[in-house]
Amino acid sequence: MSQNKNGLSRRDVLKLSGLVAGSAAFNGAAATTAPASEGAPPTHQPFAYKGPAQPEPMPTGDDFLNHYRKRWTWDYTKRSTHFNNCAYQAHCAFEVYVRDGKVIREEQAATYTTLRKGLPDANPRGCQKGCGYSHLMQGEARLTRPLKRKGERGGGEWEEISWEQAIGEIAEKTVDILAREGSNSLVMDMGTTAEIGVTTFGAAMQFADATDCVLLDLNTEVGDDMQGAAITYGTIIGARTSDDVFHSDLVLCWSGNPAFTQIPNFHYLTEARYRGTQFVVISPDYNATAMHADHWVPVRSGTDTALALAICKIVIDEGLHDQDLLREQTDMPVLVRLDNKRYLRESDLKRDGSEEQLYFWDEGRNRLQELDTTSLRLNGHRPALEGVFEVETLDGLVKVQPVFERLKALVAAYTPEAASELCGTPPAIIRKLAHMIGKARAACNVESFALGKYHHGDLMMRAQILVFVLCGHLGRKGAGWTTGAAIVYPDALGRDVARRRTRKLTKKLNMRQWYELIRNNFQEKPMSRYAKRGLEDSWVDAKVSACATLFWNVHGGVSQVSNQPWDKTLPRAPEAYLEEALAKGWQGLEPPRDHTPKVFFQVGGNVLRRVRSSHKLLEVLWPKLELVVVTDMRMSSTVHHADYFLPVSGFYEKPNAGFYSGSMINAYAAQPVVPALGESRDEWEIYWMLANEIQKRAIARGLEGFIDRHQEKRRFDEFLGVYTMNGALGRNDVEKLCRQLIEKSSNLGGVKWEEISQRGYAPITSLGKSSNDSATDWKADETITPFIWHTRDKLPWNTLSGRIQFYIDHPWYLELGEELPAFKAPLKAGGDYPLMLNSGHARWSIHALQQSDSLMLRLQRGEPCLYMGVEDAKRRGIKDWDRVEVFNDVGRFRVRVKISPAIAPGMLMHYHAFEDYQYEGGVGSRVVMASPINPVELAGGSPYLQTPGHMRQPGMSDRDTRVEVRRL
Numbered sequence: 001m002s003q004n005k006n007g008l009s010r011r012d013v014l015k016l017s018g019l020v021a022g023s024a025a026f027n028g029a030a031a032t033t034a035p036a037s038e039g040a041p042p043t044h045q046p047f048a049y050k051g052p053a054q055p056e057p058m059p060t061g062d063d064f065l066n067h068y069r070k071r072w073t074w075d076y077t078k079r080s081t082h083f084n085n086c087a088y089q090a091h092c093a094f095e096v097y098v099r100d101g102k103v104i105r106e107e108q109a110a111t112y113t114t115l116r117k118g119l120p121d122a123n124p125r126g127c128q129k130g131c132g133y134s135h136l137m138q139g140e141a142r143l144t145r146p147l148k149r150k151g152e153r154g155g156g157e158w159e160e161i162s163w164e165q166a167i168g169e170i171a172e173k174t175v176d177i178l179a180r181e182g183s184n185s186l187v188m189d190m191g192t193t194a195e196i197g198v199t200t201f202g203a204a205m206q207f208a209d210a211t212d213c214v215l216l217d218l219n220t221e222v223g224d225d226m227q228g229a230a231i232t233y234g235t236i237i238g239a240r241t242s243d244d245v246f247h248s249d250l251v252l253c254w255s256g257n258p259a260f261t262q263i264p265n266f267h268y269l270t271e272a273r274y275r276g277t278q279f280v281v282i283s284p285d286y287n288a289t290a291m292h293a294d295h296w297v298p299v300r301s302g303t304d305t306a307l308a309l310a311i312c313k314i315v316i317d318e319g320l321h322d323q324d325l326l327r328e329q330t331d332m333p334v335l336v337r338l339d340n341k342r343y344l345r346e347s348d349l350k351r352d353g354s355e356e357q358l359y360f361w362d363e364g365r366n367r368l369q370e371l372d373t374t375s376l377r378l379n380g381h382r383p384a385l386e387g388v389f390e391v392e393t394l395d396g397l398v399k400v401q402p403v404f405e406r407l408k409a410l411v412a413a414y415t416p417e418a419a420s421e422l423c424g425t426p427p428a429i430i431r432k433l434a435h436m437i438g439k440a441r442a443a444c445n446v447e448s449f450a451l452g453k454y455h456h457g458d459l460m461m462r463a464q465i466l467v468f469v470l471c472g473h474l475g476r477k478g479a480g481w482t483t484g485a486a487i488v489y490p491d492a493l494g495r496d497v498a499r500r501r502t503r504k505l506t507k508k509l510n511m512r513q514w515y516e517l518i519r520n521n522f523q524e525k526p527m528s529r530y531a532k533r534g535l536e537d538s539w540v541d542a543k544v545s546a547c548a549t550l551f552w553n554v555h556g557g558v559s560q561v562s563n564q565p566w567d568k569t570l571p572r573a574p575e576a577y578l579e580e581a582l583a584k585g586w587q588g589l590e591p592p593r594d595h596t597p598k599v600f601f602q603v604g605g606n607v608l609r610r611v612r613s614s615h616k617l618l619e620v621l622w623p624k625l626e627l628v629v630v631t632d633m634r635m636s637s638t639v640h641h642a643d644y645f646l647p648v649s650g651f652y653e654k655p656n657a658g659f660y661s662g663s664m665i666n667a668y669a670a671q672p673v674v675p676a677l678g679e680s681r682d683e684w685e686i687y688w689m690l691a692n693e694i695q696k697r698a699i700a701r702g703l704e705g706f707i708d709r710h711q712e713k714r715r716f717d718e719f720l721g722v723y724t725m726n727g728a729l730g731r732n733d734v735e736k737l738c739r740q741l742i743e744k745s746s747n748l749g750g751v752k753w754e755e756i757s758q759r760g761y762a763p764i765t766s767l768g769k770s771s772n773d774s775a776t777d778w779k780a781d782e783t784i785t786p787f788i789w790h791t792r793d794k795l796p797w798n799t800l801s802g803r804i805q806f807y808i809d810h811p812w813y814l815e816l817g818e819e820l821p822a823f824k825a826p827l828k829a830g831g832d833y834p835l836m837l838n839s840g841h842a843r844w845s846i847h848a849l850q851q852s853d854s855l856m857l858r859l860q861r862g863e864p865c866l867y868m869g870v871e872d873a874k875r876r877g878i879k880d881w882d883r884v885e886v887f888n889d890v891g892r893f894r895v896r897v898k899i900s901p902a903i904a905p906g907m908l909m910h911y912h913a914f915e916d917y918q919y920e921g922g923v924g925s926r927v928v929m930a931s932p933i934n935p936v937e938l939a940g941g942s943p944y945l946q947t948p949g950h951m952r953q954p955g956m957s958d959r960d961t962r963v964e965v966r967r968l
C-alpha cells in the first residue's frame, strides 16, 4: 500500500478524512437550531462577501517550484461525472485526479468525438458546479455517519449511531406501520437529485415496489410539467439536440436563461451566430443570456401571451402564416359550433354518434368532411380555414366555423399598441419580432422549464407554440417549438425496475389497445396513439405514482394558503374544482383523504426546501408522521427536520449510469473513483439493508403480510425478493444494476459496461425499443429534430383531433374562457402588493445541492440575495446590501438586497434553492408563495385529456407571487 510523505497509508488517510467529515456533521447540524421567529438574529454562518477574491500570496524560489509541482502530481485519474439533475446537459464526462486516496481536482474530459460533419462537437462539457464537485463531496458540508435525532424535530441535536441501529429501528417502525395500516401509510419522495442516476433511482423504485408505498410524482409540482405542450402536442416529450440550432436562421430564447441553466450547451447558441443565425432573447430581465443576444425584447413578467397574440395578429394580417401546414397538422380547420362553442361531433349529427369524430369543411367539395385521425394526409381534401357554415344537427340547423376563424377573432384586439399596454414591449419591437419570425426560414426556441412556474404558464406556452406553428416552424431541421424533455431512454430500465408497481396499468386496456401495444412492442414501432391513450386512461386507477401537488395540498396543509380566492375572476370557489376533479376520478389523491400518512422517505430530495409554502408541511403533515427518514450526503432543510439521516456516497464514490435528456447525445456511466468517505454507502445497499431487515423482523414477529394500495395482500416473506428482482441483484450489486441498464438497453449499440464507464460516455446509436415521444428518427450523423414523423410521415398527434390542438372544448376550459390561448393577467398570489417576486434556476447550484457549499458561495454574495431594480430600491430607501423584509398576506422573510439595473421596475428576482437555515431566522422565501392551483390543470375525463405521469396534473407556481419590501 502506498504511503504519503507523512507516512500515512491511503487507508489511514481515508479513516482520518471520514472522522473529520463525521465531526463536521455535528457542527453543521448545530448551526441550524434557531426557531423561525420574527426578529430572531441570523443563525446561519454565511460565507462573508468581501468583494473580489484576492489571490493568495505565492511562495517564492524553490518553495514556489515545489508548491507548483505538487499541484500537478497525482496517483491516478479516472473518468466520472455528476448524476445530479442538471437536466438538459447531464452528465458531462470528467477526468478525476486522485492523490493519497483523495480527489484533488477534476476537469472536463473534453474527448467527445465529432458526430456530425460540419457541426461543432460537444467539447468541452461541464460547469463550475462540476468543476468543484470534489469540494462538495469532501468538504465541510459532507455528512458520513448515520444520525438519529435527539430532542425535538428541527432542534438540531443529533447522535451518531451505527448502521445496524439505524436500519434496525427504521425497519421495526416500518414493519409496525405497514402491518397495522398498510402501504397507504408510507410515502416516498424522490427529489430532483434522485431522478437522474440509476443507482438512486433503481434503489428507490425497487423499495417503493416492495413496500407499495405512495410514490410522489413531482414533475408537475416543481413546474416542469409543460402543461401547455401537454394539451397542445399531447406530449411533453419533444426535444432537439443542441446542435440542431445550426440549422436555424432564428433562435428565440423566450422565457429562460440558458447562460445559467445550460452552461455546457450554451456554446452551440453563440457558435451558431457565426453562421449568421439571429439570436433573440425575450425576457422580463436583462439576464445573463440577453447580453449574448443580437436582440433583447423586454416583456413584463407573466404577460407573454399578450405579446404572442399580437405577433399572431400581425402574421395573419400580413398573410405570413403557413396555411398548408395549418390545414394538415393543426386543428385550425376543425369545426366549432357557434351556439355552445364545442367541436361539432358525430353525436351532434346522429343518434349514437361518436363523441370523438370531428369534422372540417371541405372547400373543394363544399361539404362537411369527417376528420381522419389515423393519418394527417389530406387525400385530396382542402379543409377550409375561414368561413361560417350551416350544418343540420339533432338540435336543428347550427352555425359552425373553423378554429382559425375563432383565433382571428381572439387576436383582433391585440394590435401591437394594445398588446404593448399589457406586456410592456414597445409596438415597433413587436412588429419587428413578428416579421423576423414570420419571414425566418427555420426558427426554433431554446427549451426552458420556466413557464410551468407561472399560474397561467399553460396559456403562455400554448401561445408561444401557436406563434411558431402559425409561421410554419415545425418538424424541420432547426425549426419548431420544442420542450427539451427526453428523446430516448435506456430501455432496459423500464422492463426490469418496479415491475409490480406498473402491473395494473394495462388492466383497463381493451382488445384493440392490447393488440396495438403488443404489436408495437414486438415490431419496435412507436407506440400507437390509441394504445397510449389506453395507458393514460388507466393511470389514476393503476396508482403507479401520485401527484405531489395534491398530496402537499390535501395532506400537507398547503391548501390552507393556496385555496384562498387569489384569482378574483374564478366563477367558483377554488376548492369546488378540486372536489369535482377528485369526485369524478379525473385526478388521483394518494393516500385517500381518510388515510393518514405516517412514514416519509426522502430519497435524494429536499421537500422542505422545495415545496411552495413548505412551512405548512411542518405545521400540518409533520406532526402526523411517526417516522421521517432522509438519505442524503449533507444537511438539507429536510434532513434538519428528519428523525434519521442515512449518509449516501458521492458521485465519485459509487458506480452509476445516467438517463438521457433532450439536448444530450450520449449515455453516461461511471465506476467509483475513490472509496466512499466514512460510513456512507450507495443507495442500492442502503435500501437492500432496509428491505432485508423489514423481512427479517416481520417474520420474527410472526407477521404474515400487509395490505397494499390496491387492497391486496402482500407477503413479508417475499419482501426482499421483490427488491432484489427475485434474487437477481444482491446487497453489493449496484455495479451489476448499472451494467444491466447499459448492456441490456437496445439503443447503445451493444456497448460494454467496462468500455462506457472507462470512457465516461457512449453515443446513442438508435432509437432501439425505447419509447420515443419525440416522434423522430435517430441517425448518428444528423442532428435530432422532433416531430418529423408527423410532418414527413403524417402520423397523427396524441390529441383528440389527432392534430396539434389549440382549441380545447373541455367544459372547464370553456367555463374559464381558455378554450384558445387567451391572455390572462398575472394573479396577485399572496395579496395585492406592487412587486412581483420572480425566480429562476441559480447559476451556482444545481437546485439546492451546492447552495451551501462555500466554494460556490464565494462566486456570489455568500448568502441568499434579492435582486431589485434601481428605481424600486430608491423609492423605498434601500441601498445595495441592505437587509430587507419581503412580505405579503401569507408570510415574510428577510434577505440582503443586490441592486441591479438588469431588473425591470415592479419585479424582483430571487434565484432559487437556498436552504432555510441560510436565511435570517431560518425562514426561507417559500413562506410568501401562495401557489394557487390552476383549475384547468385538474381537468380530465375527456379522451386524450387524462392524467398520465409527469403531466396533466396540477402543479405549483411561484412567479405570480406579489410582495412588498421594506428596509430593516
Ligand code: SF4
Residues within 6 Å of the ligand: 081, 082, 083, 084, 086, 089, 090, 091, 092, 125, 126, 127, 128, 129, 130, 131, 264, 846
Ligand atoms: S454538474 Fe451537470 S452540467 Fe455541471 S459539469 Fe456536472 S454534469 Fe455537467
